[in-house]
Amino acid sequence: MEKMKRPTAANLRRIHRKGRGDAVNEEKDAVIIAVFGSKGGAGKTTVAVNVATVLAQKGKRTALLDFDLQFGDASIFLDLENKHGISELVQEGSITKEIVRSYLSLHKTGLSLLPSSERPEYAEMVQSSHGERIISGIAKGYDFVFIDLSTQMNDLSLMALEKADKILHVINPDISTLRNAKKTHELMKALKLDHKIQVVLNKENSSTITAKEIAGLMNIKFLAKIPVEGKHAVASLNRGIPVVINVPRCPMSKKLIDLATKIGEGNYGSTGEA
Numbered sequence: 001m002e003k004m005k006r007p008t009a010a011n012l013r014r015i016h017r018k019g020r021g022d023a024v025n026e027e028k029d030a031v032i033i034a035v036f037g038s039k040g041g042a043g044k045t046t047v048a049v050n051v052a053t054v055l056a057q058k059g060k061r062t063a064l065l066d067f068d069l070q071f072g073d074a075s076i077f078l079d080l081e082n083k084h085g086i087s088e089l090v091q092e093g094s095i096t097k098e099i100v101r102s103y104l105s106l107h108k109t110g111l112s113l114l115p116s117s118e119r120p121e122y123a124e125m126v127q128s129s130h131g132e133r134i135i136s137g138i139a140k141g142y143d144f145v146f147i148d149l150s151t152q153m154n155d156l157s158l159m160a161l162e163k164a165d166k167i168l169h170v171i172n173p174d175i176s177t178l179r180n181a182k183k184t185h186e187l188m189k190a191l192k193l194d195h196k197i198q199v200v201l202n203k204e205n206s207s208t209i210t211a212k213e214i215a216g217l218m219n220i221k222f223l224a225k226i227p228v229e230g231k232h233a234v235a236s237l238n239r240g241i242p243v244v245i246n247v248p249r250c251p252m253s254k255k256l257i258d259l260a261t262k263i264g265e266g267n268y269g270s271t272g273e274a
């Protein structure tokens, strides 16, 4: 007999899903993955866009929500329109599944993007209750929903972290990021969200601090370690083509593809040595 699991929302959803079987595939809730990091430029959008792209390429029904409302740029990474996004969506009378879906932009890989907005000044109109309805509107009928978050711990991001099945915490090997990461982990612990955290070390070889030292310092293991790839990462962003498509064989893409494969299989084992 299966061991009793903690009665978290995610576990209840999983148990509920099991009972219904696969025949009602359309009604399944997606695995929700929030991508968070306390420092701008850490690589949250890079990780979210590329991992989501790979899963879409593999035939998984995948959506990406750009919850970095003021300066979200997922649409630039994917060369998609950003004109009508979340800030415009919340001005609709009600946020139904149909309305949410009408705001999605489709990438040629099959990935659906809900952009943020072209208008940073509209961001304050978006409340966490709106975000919650957007997530509920999109969760059914997708296999994976990624939420690209801003660096701020506001009501909207806290709600997204609550709703998420997994939180990908993107960090870099520099002291200021690591100090913030430690604070973030303490806060997540206080909020009882720490069991969802999976750490992704991005730009791994960009400093003298090694992955092993970071793992020891923070008492963590990494789900993925992604090397710095200056030329290809920025060139891909400038062309609006995810690096995993633009240069699939470079070391950075290989690690992002490995990460997507793990997530696709629900395998959250660490990378090994640290």
Ligand SMILES: Nc1ncnc2c1ncn2[C@@H]1O[C@H](COP(=O)(O)OP(=O)(O)O)[C@@H](O)[C@H]1O
Pocket (backbone or CB within 6 Å): 037, 039, 040, 041, 042, 043, 044, 045, 046, 047, 202, 203, 204, 226, 227, 228, 229, 230, 231, 233, 234, 237, 252
């Ligand atoms: N592993 C990497 N190697 C080199 N450049 C990277 C890497 N990851 C991200 N970048 C670059 O760093 C910049 C910031 O990345 P981004 O994903 O926008 O960060 P965030 O969303 O956390 O603010 C972008 O120019 C991106 O192309």
Ligand SMILES: [Mg+2]
Pocket (backbone or CB within 6 Å): 044, 045, 046, 068, 072, 073
């Ligand atoms: Mg970003």
